[in-house]
Amino acid sequence: MFPETRLELVQRAARLFKESKFGVVFTGAGVSTDSGIPDFRSPDSGLWRNVDPMAVASIYGFRHNPEGFYNWVRPLALRTINAQPNAAHHAIAALERMGYVQAVITQNIDMLHSRAGSSLIYELHGHMRQATCIHCFTIYDGEDIMRTFLEDNRVPHCPKCRGVIKPNVILFGEQLPIRELQGAQDVTRRSDVMLIVGSSLEVAPASDIPVLASRTGARLIIINLDSTPADHMADVVIHGRAAEVLPEIVHQLERMT
Numbered sequence: 001m002f003p004e005t006r007l008e009l010v011q012r013a014a015r016l017f018k019e020s021k022f023g024v025v026f027t028g029a030g031v032s033t034d035s036g037i038p039d040f041r042s043p044d045s046g047l048w049r050n051v052d053p054m055a056v057a058s059i060y061g062f063r064h065n066p067e068g069f070y071n072w073v074r075p076l077a078l079r080t081i082n083a084q085p086n087a088a089h090h091a092i093a094a095l096e097r098m099g100y101v102q103a104v105i106t107q108n109i110d111m112l113h114s115r116a117g118s119s120l121i122y123e124l125h126g127h128m129r130q131a132t133c134i135h136c137f138t139i140y141d142g143e144d145i146m147r148t149f150l151e152d153n154r155v156p157h158c159p160k161c162r163g164v165i166k167p168n169v170i171l172f173g174e175q176l177p178i179r180e181l182q183g184a185q186d187v188t189r190r191s192d193v194m195l196i197v198g199s200s201l202e203v204a205p206a207s208d209i210p211v212l213a214s215r216t217g218a219r220l221i222i223i224n225l226d227s228t229p230a231d232h233m234a235d236v237v238i239h240g241r242a243a244e245v246l247p248e249i250v251h252q253l254e255r256m257t
């Protein structure tokens with residue numbers, strides 16, 4: 001038995017969508033690397049080099065030393081604020097317009113799915129759209145706060161109470177936003193196909209979502225550069241760049257209509 005070619009794998013993924021009634025996409029940092037935003041686990045990303053994740057990216061670390069968080073997040077924020085959706089985000093939005101995708105669940109905070117035109121998006125780890133004072137809970141425009149920080153390099157403080165302002169991203173040690181998580185679980189239970197893109201599936205509880213999809217009967221398609229712990233549950237696994245493989249799936253679906 002010869003291994004399937006890339007074209008055969010792409011055609012099989014397209015057929016799964018064609019036969020499905022409720023498609024859901026689950027994405028991680030790898031969907032955005034071709035927009036210039038590094039992921040966390042690829043060896044060359046550099047985001048964890050010389051830092052203790054629990055010191056810089058946990059809620060305890062943030063409360064104790066907000067400068068540590070802001071210094072660490074600076075390169076990521078700089079790239080995120082200037083990033084544009086790539087061909088993978090656009091292909092996911094196209095799958096929704098074609099009627100094959102009903103919802104997107106993302107671990108990303110970069111808002112690129114909404115910029116590409118996807119409409120129902122569950123952002124499990126928050127986003128940079130807003131930022132909140134951790135003392136009086138006043139909400140601010142997150143992009144304004146980050147742009148000011150990137151210019152003046154000073155930890156943002158609340159003009160009302162002088163509390164520290166934190167972007168609405170979920171740090172280690174914080175609960176996932178309950179409405180986003182429940183919404184994501186609901187669409188996952190309804191899905192009959194789940195496309196998983198650019199995630200190491202190592203960050204729980206988000207990584208439980210594909211397992212839930214498989215357990216409740218969905219067929220899984222995984223597109224990732226590296227292997228993942230869910231590969232053995234998937235009907236189709238394609239090791240490739242999301243910005244190349246996803247447009248190929250859209251192209252195959254266009255040929256089938």
Ligand code: NAD
Binds near residue numbers: 200242
């Ligand atoms: P991860 O860094 O753990 O894994 C990324 C995966 O994507 C890797 O397995 C890698 O092989 C794959 N990958 C990288 N580039 C790819 C490409 N072009 N095409 C296909 N696959 C590619 O990411 P994760 O699983 O999302 O977990 C990391 C956490 O970091 C998440 O909680 C996320 O919130 C956060 N994060 C978000 C961003 C963002 O918003 N863009 C960026 C970095 C980290």
